[in-house]
Amino acid sequence: xxxxxxxxxxxxxxxxxxxxxxxxxxxxxxxxxxxxxxxxxxxxxxxxxxxxxxxxxxxxxxxxxxxxxxxxxxxxxxxxxxxxxxxxxxxxxxxxxxxxxxxxxxxxxxxxxxxxxxxxxxxxxxxxxxxxxxxxxxxxxxxxxxxxxxxxxxxxxxxxxxxxxxxxxxxxxxxxxxxxxxxxxxxxxxxxxxxxxxxxxxxxxxxxxxxxxxxxxxxxxxxxxxxxxxxxxxxxxxxxxxxxxxxxxxxxxxxxxxxxxxxxxxxxxxxxxxxxxxxxxxxxxxxxxxxxxxxxxxxxxxxxxxxxxxxxxxxxxxxxxxxxxxxxxxxxxxxxxxxxxxxxxxxxxxxxxxxxxxxxxxxxxxxxxxxxxxxxxxxxxxxxxxxxxxxxxxxxxxxxxxxxxxxxxxxxxxxxxxxxxxxxxxxxxxxxxxxxxxxxxxxxxx
Numbered sequence: 001x002x003x004x005x006x007x008x009x010x011x012x013x014x015x016x017x018x019x020x021x022x023x024x025x026x027x028x029x030x031x032x033x034x035x036x037x038x039x040x041x042x043x044x045x046x047x048x049x050x051x052x053x054x055x056x057x058x059x060x061x062x063x064x065x066x067x068x069x070x071x072x073x074x075x076x077x078x079x080x081x082x083x084x085x086x087x088x089x090x091x092x093x094x095x096x097x098x099x100x101x102x103x104x105x106x107x108x109x110x111x112x113x114x115x116x117x118x119x120x121x122x123x124x125x126x127x128x129x130x131x132x133x134x135x136x137x138x139x140x141x142x143x144x145x146x147x148x149x150x151x152x153x154x155x156x157x158x159x160x161x162x163x164x165x166x167x168x169x170x171x172x173x174x175x176x177x178x179x180x181x182x183x184x185x186x187x188x189x190x191x192x193x194x195x196x197x198x199x200x201x202x203x204x205x206x207x208x209x210x211x212x213x214x215x216x217x218x219x220x221x222x223x224x225x226x227x228x229x230x231x232x233x234x235x236x237x238x239x240x241x242x243x244x245x246x247x248x249x250x251x252x253x254x255x256x257x258x259x260x261x262x263x264x265x266x267x268x269x270x271x272x273x274x275x276x277x278x279x280x281x282x283x284x285x286x287x288x289x290x291x292x293x294x295x296x297x298x299x300x301x302x303x304x305x306x307x308x309x310x311x312x313x314x315x316x317x318x319x320x321x322x323x324x325x326x327x328x329x330x331x332x333x334x335x336x337x338x339x340x341x342x343x344x345x346x347x348x349x350x351x352x353x354x355x356x357x358x359x360x361x362x363x364x365x366x367x368x369x370x371x372x373x374x375x376x377x378x379x380x381x382x383x384x385x386x387x388x389x390x391x392x393x394x395x396x397x398x399x400x401x402x403x404x405x406x407x408x409x410x411x412x413x414x415x416x417x418x419x420x421x422x423x424x425x426x427x428x429x430x431x432x433x434x435x436x437x438x439x440x441x442x443x444x445x446x
Contacts, residue, residue: 012061023054052161056100064105067122071108074121079112086110086119094120096128099135101162127446137172138442140164144173145429148413177425180432180441185267189440190250194272197247199228200392201274203282204399205290210255210411212418217255219407219427220289222265223399224272225249230391235341238307238388251402251435253427255420258289262296269297281387283396285309286378305381306396311337313374320367321359344382345375406434 010018027046034042079086092109095102107122123129132140139160143152149166156162156169164172184190202225207218230243250268254261274280281302284290286309294301314336322329339347352372359365375382384394410430411423418426432438 012058012065015061016058019054019057023050026050049161052100056098056103059098059100060103060105063103063126067105067107067126070122070125079115081115082112084112084114086112092120094123094128095131096133097131097136097164098133099139099160099162132172134442134445136162136164137176138445140169140172141176141429142433142438144169145410145426145433147410148416149173173429174422174425177428179445181428183441183444184428184432184437185271187440187444190437191271194224194226194248194250197226199226199244199247201225201280202227202393202398203274203280203294204396205282205284205293206396206399206403207287208403208407208412210407210418210423211416212255212420212423214420217420217423219253219255219403219411219423220258220261221251221253221399221402221407222261222268223249223251223402224268224274225398227393232389232391235338235385235388238341238384238394241388243391243393246398249398249435251406251431253402253407253431254424256424258293262293265293266297274298281392283393284399285396286374302387302392303381304383304387304392304394305378306400307341307384307394308397308400310340310375310378310382313371314340317367317371321355321364340375340382341384341388344384345379348375402434406430 027043027050030046031039031043078084087110089109089111091106093104093106095104097103105128107120107128110119110121112119120128139156139162140152143155146152147155149170152169153164153166156164203222204225205220205222207220209216210219226247226249228244228247230241233241250272252264252268254264256264269275275298279302280298281304282291282294282298283304283306284294285306291303294303315333318329318333318336322332336348336351339351349372352368356365356368356372359368387394407427407430411418411426432441
């Protein structure tokens with residue numbers, strides 16, 4: 001395909017039409033010469049490989065034509081510092097990585113002699129600052145948050161024929177994270193989508209440990225969402241009910257102490273106007289820092305201990321008492337699960353006291369005491385029957401899933417060890433994808 005510098009008498013459109021005609025002729029020849037049964041496969045492979053080259057060449061031609069016309073109209077420029085007229089110092093080439101490949105363009109180079117400030121008059125108007133275009137940054141960040149940087153690099157090569165080394169994918173992710181953070185903190189779209197969504201506010205928090213250069217550190221995760229109430233059900237119908245989908249959510253995570261994470265939470269409380277309308281439900285496990293943040297920021301709200309954490313404690317005690325996977329264990333577990341859903345701690349206290357008198361083994365008694373102590377400390381948060389009747393959620397599966405998918409899937413891979421600063425930046429990228437804010441961010445990015 002002819003390059004623009006060798007066809008200066010032709011416009012970018014004329015070059016495109018000429019190249020497109022040549023592309024079609026070559027495509028047809030390739031397909032017709034394919035072995036028996038391979039017509040489509042050969043045509044497909046040629047279209048992917050050569051079609052991308054065609055588009056890349058014409059992106060380059062169109063950009064170069066626009067720059068040439070712009071520079072003819074703007075013959076002189078003034079230095080922003082001293083307002084002296086800059087001198088032309090020839091032309092310089094620039095290679096810019098795009099989603100189609102490397103684009104090579106030539107633009108005029110000006111310099112202010114008193115200030116020794118160089119400049120390219122066309123760079124800012126044409127958005128040519130930086131080595132990488134928005135398109136390739138988007139692809140690299142997506143690949144880098146989806147899997148290890150090495151595998152992300154391999155995926156870009158396999159899917160699009162783009163050559164970015166793992167270190168480049170890593171650095172593009174790290175450079176994009178502060179921009180995403182700033183956008184999330186200022187975006188009116190996020191605020192509007194949340195405020196306009198129907199339903200009541202649900203707050204869920206949890207933590208998960210990630211390997212860092214400072215040892216394993218807890219990544220605190222919080223999700224603020226809105227969901228409409230579902231159909232009220234009885235405790236025995238809990239596992240079969242279907243709740244309405246979440247209308248909007250905002251997630252954030254970081255390795256930091258409780259007080260600093262609470263400041264982050266407070267920012268989103270103000271941004272999303274939490275507590276100004278409707279009621280609020282807070283769900284979490286037994287970790288004290290979760291309930292301390294909730295009560296500090298909102299005072300008295302509808303608190304609920306995640307049912308799955310409660311059932312996990314029941315199951316552990318049942319295995320100690322009756323053995324794992326025995327019929328006696330299964331029967332006991334089903335009975336106490338229903339008692340917990342129907343009556344909370346009060347519904348189980350009599351049974352636990354009776355077992356403490358009945359059992360003789362030290363290990364069994366210790367497990368029963370620990371279970372009773374745990375449920376007693378959470379008694380105000382075991383209002384499952386009431387919440388089920390109102391059609392509310394009783395499990396923090398959303399934040400559990402976030403710990404697994406937002407954090408664990410990408411940041412807890414085998415052999416991975418993060419610097420805390422880089423880890424916190426990656427949580428920003430993962431949160432944007434988790435909350436379906438990805439397209440909105442790139443629509444506004446430069």
